[in-house]
Amino acid sequence: MAMANSVYVINKGINKSIEFKGLKAQYIWYLGGGLVALVILFAILYICGVYPMICVCLVVGAGGVLFVRVYAMSNRYGQYGLMKAQARRSIPKLIKVNSRKVFLLKKEACDGK
Numbered sequence: 001m002a003m004a005n006s007v008y009v010i011n012k013g014i015n016k017s018i019e020f021k022g023l024k025a026q027y028i029w030y031l032g033g034g035l036v037a038l039v040i041l042f043a044i045l046y047i048c049g050v051y052p053m054i055c056v057c058l059v060v061g062a063g064g065v066l067f068v069r070v071y072a073m074s075n076r077y078g079q080y081g082l083m084k085a086q087a088r089r090s091i092p093k094l095i096k097v098n099s100r101k102v103f104l105l106k107k108e109a110c111d112g113k
Contacts, residue, residue: 017079022071022074022075023070023071023074024074024078024079025079025080026079026082027070027071027073027074030070030073031066031067031070034063034066034070035063035066038059038062038063038066039059041058041059041062042055042056042059045058045059
């Protein structure tokens, strides 16, 4: 008995980051969260009695800015670059030590070995 070709499709995207229409990895979530926030903003403005065309113009304008910014970050930083940039910013420029006590305790601990 000869076996026919398999009907299963092999996934060739193993170990690749998820991508949707040019957005990579976490930027899909940023865009989705931003869009949900814009829908909530529209609902709040509409319920407060703001003229509907002003609500639509405001939300469409903010949505355009959101799309441009998220796509720009996705293209600039890539999959992990934004997290690396945030980590780089959190490293202090310098560390001030007003006492030698830390270094003396370190020396005593090393001498004890």
